[in-house]
Amino acid sequence: MIRTETLHFAYPTGLEVLRGIDLEIGDSEFVAIMGENGAGKTTLIKHFNGLLKPSRGRVLVDDVDTAKISVASISRNVGLVFQNPDHQLFCETVREEVAFSLRNFGYDTETIERRTRSILETLDLTQYVESSPFTLSGGERKRVALASVLAWNPKHVILDEPTIGQDYQQKDRLRNFILQLVSQRKTVIIVTHDVEFVAECKPRVILLSRGAIVADGPARKILTDKALLNECSLIPPQISSLMHSLTDLDLSQDVIDVYTARACILEAFRRER
Amino acid sequence: MSIRILEGFKFTKLPTPLHRLDPRPKFLLTIGLFTVALLFTNLYALLTVLLVQIPLVVVAKSTRRWLRSMKGGAVLAILILVMNFITGATFTFSLSMTIRFLALMSSFSIFFMTTSPDDLGLALENMKVPYTLCFTFTTAVRLVPTMAVDAQTVIDAQRSRGLELERGNLLRRVRNYVPILIPLIVDAIRRSVELAEALESRAFGTSERREPLITLKMKSLDYLTILVTVAFVAVSIYINLYVPLPTLDIPIRMPRIWPWMS
Numbered sequence A: 001m002i003r004t005e006t007l008h009f010a011y012p013t014g015l016e017v018l019r020g021i022d023l024e025i026g027d028s029e030f031v032a033i034m035g036e037n038g039a040g041k042t043t044l045i046k047h048f049n050g051l052l053k054p055s056r057g058r059v060l061v062d063d064v065d066t067a068k069i070s071v072a073s074i075s076r077n078v079g080l081v082f083q084n085p086d087h088q089l090f091c092e093t094v095r096e097e098v099a100f101s102l103r104n105f106g107y108d109t110e111t112i113e114r115r116t117r118s119i120l121e122t123l124d125l126t127q128y129v130e131s132s133p134f135t136l137s138g139g140e141r142k143r144v145a146l147a148s149v150l151a152w153n154p155k156h157v158i159l160d161e162p163t164i165g166q167d168y169q170q171k172d173r174l175r176n177f178i179l180q181l182v183s184q185r186k187t188v189i190i191v192t193h194d195v196e197f198v199a200e201c202k203p204r205v206i207l208l209s210r211g212a213i214v215a216d217g218p219a220r221k222i223l224t225d226k227a228l229l230n231e232c233s234l235i236p237p238q239i240s241s242l243m244h245s246l247t248d249l250d251l252s253q254d255v256i257d258v259y260t261a262r263a264c265i266l267e268a269f270r271r272e273r
Numbered sequence B: 001m002s003i004r005i006l007e008g009f010k011f012t013k014l015p016t017p018l019h020r021l022d023p024r025p026k027f028l029l030t031i032g033l034f035t036v037a038l039l040f041t042n043l044y045a046l047l048t049v050l051l052v053q054i055p056l057v058v059v060a061k062s063t064r065r066w067l068r069s070m071k072g073g074a075v076l077a078i079l080i081l082v083m084n085f086i087t088g089a090t091f092t093f094s095l096s097m098t099i100r101f102l103a104l105m106s107s108f109s110i111f112f113m114t115t116s117p118d119d120l121g122l123a124l125e126n127m128k129v130p131y132t133l134c135f136t137f138t139t140a141v142r143l144v145p146t147m148a149v150d151a152q153t154v155i156d157a158q159r160s161r162g163l164e165l166e167r168g169n170l171l172r173r174v175r176n177y178v179p180i181l182i183p184l185i186v187d188a189i190r191r192s193v194e195l196a197e198a199l200e201s202r203a204f205g206t207s208e209r210r211e212p213l214i215t216l217k218m219k220s221l222d223y224l225t226i227l228v229t230v231a232f233v234a235v236s237i238y239i240n241l242y243v244p245l246p247t248l249d250i251p252i253r254m255p256r257i258w259p260w261m262s
Helices: A041-048 A071-075 A094-104 A109-122 A138-150 A168-183 A195-201 A226-231 A238-245 A258-272 B004-009 B023-039 B043-051 B053-059 B063-086 B091-114 B117-126 B131-160 B170-175 B178-201 B220-242
Strands: A002-010 A016-025 A030-035 A056-061 A078-081 A156-160 A187-191 A204-209 A212-218
Touching (some): A016 A041, A030 A168, A041 A056, A041 A078, A041 A156, A041 A187, A071 A078, A071 B131, A094 A109, A094 A138, A109 A138, A138 A156, A195 A238, A204 A226, A238 A258, B023 B043, B023 B220, B043 B091, B043 B220, B053 B091, B117 B131
Parallel strands (some): A078 A156
Antiparallel strands (some): A002 A016, A002 A056, A204 A212
């Protein structure tokens, strides 16, 4: 479980980015943290593996205060994938890149080999095993970065803007993969602006604005609240807008995904007939 | 680990005489201090070169940031002291070399803290340096803070993958920086290619001659700075050649372990 208690954080320049965040994310929960640029989303998740320590308040990961242990110790349980893969790729081959973190955590050669192979297969990267990460496309590099974190099987997985630079099919794969992680009882936290992606995944949504939580609840409720989204520079998903615009049919207004929308519209047509 | 040392080389706009000074005499002053620091090996002389810079820092209202850069340079300063000492230099000489390093670093810190990259480019252009070179130089200076932010992100990303920078012996610690340096270098190259393409798309380098919008004009304080700098360097050369300076012997010796030690 990840818990923050009146978490405040200010950078050395004096800029206060987080202002009293109280949050509890249970084990195997799926959470999307959303908000406008500069709302403090990335700063918040950097507290979850101890990269940043609170200026005031506490952050507890599995009941351990992050201020009291090293980033390396917390990282065994908390895998954080950064937004830009180019900030972490440095090895000659994809295989080496994935094995790097496993070596840091002291796994034996056989385990490293097995886990590397398995995660590359899962993320559809086997054909690149001997390629240089620098020759891959942006989306592929992003998947290598993801593989290099998931390889050590952390209990909590945090993804910063995972959908950026991914084509639609890859996004769909990523969604299935995240849902698979959730079904394996892992906590998955994503930071994203991609309302469509969140609408399809339907996680718990935490809305941040100017360093404070403005809303916390199911995606269906939050992503259909236009005023609330507007406050955080977000817009409702297209399906929600469609349902709003079909006023004559008297449709349910808290629909965010295609399948439910289809069912609602068909039901309305049946009623009309 | 932090990269706050770079704060001491970053320009901040402040209303002080040192900030208002024309970049050309200011650069001359920096070079003057640099030359004098290289001229002497005497501890008292080098200490003077370092101390004369403190009033400049105070006038520039940048004491805190200057101290931060000095603090950042402390690791290298200690390394210089230790390496000189264990390879057979006297303690006084090792200390002098350390003070020399701090004086050199401080002179450049003062220059970069008080000169905007724009003024620097303008000064170079006024000195008839080709525009492409001026642009390259100012862009490099301007990108330092961006690179510093990138460096911190790379460090964070690798620490999240279990990298412990402070783990292991000296060799291992140096090797720990490979995962930090490679992404930084690759990112810098990628960024420079993108920048070059963006510049070419905006017709960079089309005209041979450029007419600057602002031309630099020297004022009385600028002439005074040139005069003081020239006098300072001249007096230093004179002292170095003809005036015997007092020496200090700190009686700390390294045991004779190297064949070249007397």
